[in-house]
Each structure stands twice: as structure tokens, then as C-alpha cells.
Amino acid sequence: MAVPKQKRSRxxxxxxxxxxxxxxKVAVSVCPNCGEPKEPHRVCLHCGYYGGKQILEIGE
Incomplete structure (x- = not known):
């Protein structure tokens, strides 16, 4: 069984x-379509756009 040679200091x-x-830490970028903060490489949850194309239909 392994035993430490010395006590680890506090x-x-x-x-x-x-x-x-x-x-x-979570990286945050700005959506180029609506200007809301979003995570990079993710669909914007406010407008549904990613890469200049609408991916999700967001009901308002």
C-alpha cells in the first residue's frame, strides 16, 4: 500500500x-443578427439564427 513520505502542508x-x-468560465459572444449575448458555436436562443441562417422558429 502506498504511503506518503511527508505530510502535505495545509x-x-x-x-x-x-x-x-x-x-x-463560460465564453460569451454577441449574436450578429439580434445583438443578444450567446454562447459561441451555438444557436441564438433569442432569435434562432446560427451562421446567418434561421435554424429555430422562436415564438414571440
Missing amino acids: SRTHHKRVKIYRPI
Whole structure:
């Protein structure tokens, strides 16, 4: 069974643990059709356009 040679310091433990709980940054771009913020490479949820073509019919 593997046993650590030395005790991990508290700062090393916290530094490793912070990566687990760090919030994920989400990239945001602007829709060229309606100007609303959207995720890149996704259909705009406000107007339904992607790549200059209407993909979804959005009821208003």
C-alpha cells in the first residue's frame, strides 16, 4: 500500500482543492443578427439564427 513520505502542508492541500470548486468560465459572444449575448458555436436562443441562417422558429 502506498504511503506518503511527508505530510502535505495545509497550503498545498487547499491549493489542490481549490481547482475542484473553481467556477467554470463560460465564453460569451454577441449574436450578429439580434445583438443578444450567446454562447459561441451555438444557436441564438433569442432569435434562432446560427451562421446567418434561421435554424429555430422562436415564438414571440
